Amino acid sequence: AHQAALAARSKDDLRSPICCILGHVDTGKTKLLDKIRQTNVQEGEAGGITQQIGATYFPVEAIKAKTAVVNKNNEFEFKVPGLLVIDTPGHESFSNLRSRGSSLCNIAILVVDIMHGLEPQTLESMRLLRDRKTPFIVALNKIDRLYGWKKVDNNGFQDSLALQSKAVQNEFKNRLEATKLAFSEQGFNSELFYQNKSMAKFVSLVPTSAHTGEGIPDMLKLILQLTQERMVGSLMYLSEVQATVLEVKAIEGFGMTIDVILSNGILREGDRIVLCGTEGAIVTNIRALLTPAPLRELRLKSAYVHNKEVKAALGVKISAPGLEGAIAGSRLMVVGPDDDEEDICDEVESDLANLLSRVETSGRGVSVQASTLGSLEALLDFLKDCKIPVANVGIGPVYKRDVMQCGVMLEKAPDYAVMLCFDVKVDKEAMAYAEDQGIKIFQADIIYHLFDNFTKHMDEMLEKKKEESKMLAVFPCVLKPVAVFNKTGPIVIGVDVTEGQLKINTPIAAVKTNPVTNTKEIIGLGRVTSIERDHKQIPVCKKGQPSVAIKIEMGGHQPIYGRHLEEADLLYSQISRASIDTLKEFYRKDVTNDEWQLIIKLKPLFDI
Numbered sequence: 001a002h003q004a005a006l007a008a009r010s011k012d013d014l015r016s017p018i019c020c021i022l023g024h025v026d027t028g029k030t031k032l033l034d035k036i037r038q039t040n041v042q043e044g045e046a047g048g049i050t051q052q053i054g055a056t057y058f059p060v061e062a063i064k065a066k067t068a069v070v071n072k073n074n075e076f077e078f079k080v081p082g083l084l085v086i087d088t089p090g091h092e093s094f095s096n097l098r099s100r101g102s103s104l105c106n107i108a109i110l111v112v113d114i115m116h117g118l119e120p121q122t123l124e125s126m127r128l129l130r131d132r133k134t135p136f137i138v139a140l141n142k143i144d145r146l147y148g149w150k151k152v153d154n155n156g157f158q159d160s161l162a163l164q165s166k167a168v169q170n171e172f173k174n175r176l177e178a179t180k181l182a183f184s185e186q187g188f189n190s191e192l193f194y195q196n197k198s199m200a201k202f203v204s205l206v207p208t209s210a211h212t213g214e215g216i217p218d219m220l221k222l223i224l225q226l227t228q229e230r231m232v233g234s235l236m237y238l239s240e241v242q243a244t245v246l247e248v249k250a251i252e253g254f255g256m257t258i259d260v261i262l263s264n265g266i267l268r269e270g271d272r273i274v275l276c277g278t279e280g281a282i283v284t285n286i287r288a289l290l291t292p293a294p295l296r297e298l299r300l301k302s303a304y305v306h307n308k309e310v311k312a313a314l315g316v317k318i319s320a321p322g323l324e325g326a327i328a329g330s331r332l333m334v335v336g337p338d339d340d341e342e343d344i345c346d347e348v349e350s351d352l353a354n355l356l357s358r359v360e361t362s363g364r365g366v367s368v369q370a371s372t373l374g375s376l377e378a379l380l381d382f383l384k385d386c387k388i389p390v391a392n393v394g395i396g397p398v399y400k401r402d403v404m405q406c407g408v409m410l411e412k413a414p415d416y417a418v419m420l421c422f423d424v425k426v427d428k429e430a431m432a433y434a435e436d437q438g439i440k441i442f443q444a445d446i447i448y449h450l451f452d453n454f455t456k457h458m459d460e461m462l463e464k465k466k467e468e469s470k471m472l473a474v475f476p477c478v479l480k481p482v483a484v485f486n487k488t489g490p491i492v493i494g495v496d497v498t499e500g501q502l503k504i505n506t507p508i509a510a511v512k513t514n515p516v517t518n519t520k521e522i523i524g525l526g527r528v529t530s531i532e533r534d535h536k537q538i539p540v541c542k543k544g545q546p547s548v549a550i551k552i553e554m555g556g557h558q559p560i561y562g563r564h565l566e567e568a569d570l571l572y573s574q575i576s577r578a579s580i581d582t583l584k585e586f587y588r589k590d591v592t593n594d595e596w597q598l599i600i601k602l603k604p605l606f607d608i
């Protein structure tokens, strides 16, 4: 029963590094994990690979066996006791393995499909790795799909490549170069692993196949090599507990439980622990420390083994009272005999409080909701980079009250009446309320997709405003009438455009001086509803183009040529403060310099 507890114990008090697998969907993360987990029949369970909670533990003996083909004379010396690989690949696990802004994931494998190159989640993973300063290697997976590839199961990559035809070798080279270029465009220098002279300066690319197992020995050796070169110092075993909650799950017979990765220290049954919950800190006592029962013991009643204590690094399920509302990504701390419980509560709560307080002081911005502390942090970091302001932040499923809070934006800044929901469920009632109120809810499990949705939404809002403002957008022009075909209702006249451009829908006015009162009079004629030349409708007539016949219509009493107007009166587009603002906001690039000048000239005419 103590196997799991002892599994990660180190010889020289170095603890096992924790490794995450990241990458785009379908690149083969799960398959790679399965492949490295496969225990050779001869090794049996004595190979020591142990299934833990949320992670698999590989003792150094198992890794030695798996890398033997590429470590012929044992020239590579293994110094760590083993490797703890997180079982759920992807960035949720990675971003939840956090403690005070730094990562508990010591090392990562970024999986790239050699046939596809860098994809959206690859870039997202790279951003996370860079932000958290986590060393990583790249598995260029699916090499068996290179056309004509001849496989040798579980072979070292260099040996396998040497056996391939020239054509395959060339295709490999081309794809490798393309990948290196793509990495450099993202600011990472990369090298094929056996040509890499400095793991500190270059990311190592290791070609693999999760199907044939080729390159996997190289990948395992490389991940330990990188660990030993880059971080042995930080892998010293510490007695202080360092742990993080990866998942919160209800389990039959145990109630609510938390799956925890313990990266340092010891946890014991009965320990008083503190972690972050949606309603503040949760303080409770460990009722049971559970690890999976080995296969041969599965006939026993429980799928779990109870442990009196467990030592880092490992994954363990904790059963304890009061775990409802626990948040994944939370730190887990142990209250020692000399500790002040309240201080620890404050500290744990501050993780959530810090994130919740990352809102615009102006109060104008989108609402953000995420499932875990890790994903919330990643999302907020990303939105900050994109300069998208955030006004509300929440964790867990979206309920009506969250949508209502977002709805405040409908009045303040309607564009931001948007909820960006990352990997969370939206309650039915909340959804209905949002639809009713015109609040947009975007859901995604890739951060980039939320960004794309939001950008598209902003473009649509702009388009809509532009549409709505069409009647308000008045392009400036001056018209000289050359004939009157119909005096009124509707007015039909022939005109030359002497300045600017005349567009359909433009409101037209004459400006005259009343001879009796000697005051200026603005006579509105209505809007242009038709522009015709040679019996053809045209949408616009520009300065200097041949004369056009125009129809001007107006609801109500239209002025009459011969009574209120003379043919000799110049006509103008009737501009206003609002029309100028509309042009500035939506049509700036459609208005020429000359036209801005004309607007300035027309302003005093209309008393602007």
Ligand code: GDP
Residues within 6 Å of the ligand: 023, 024, 025, 026, 027, 028, 029, 030, 031, 032, 089, 141, 142, 143, 144, 145, 208, 209, 210, 211, 212
């Ligand atoms: P994940 O989404 O990254 O976990 O990807 P999976 O491990 O589920 O793999 C996605 C698909 O790619 C599955 O159909 C796998 O069988 C396939 N696949 C994964 N690795 C390889 C590989 O090395 N070679 C080939 N040919 N297919 C692979």
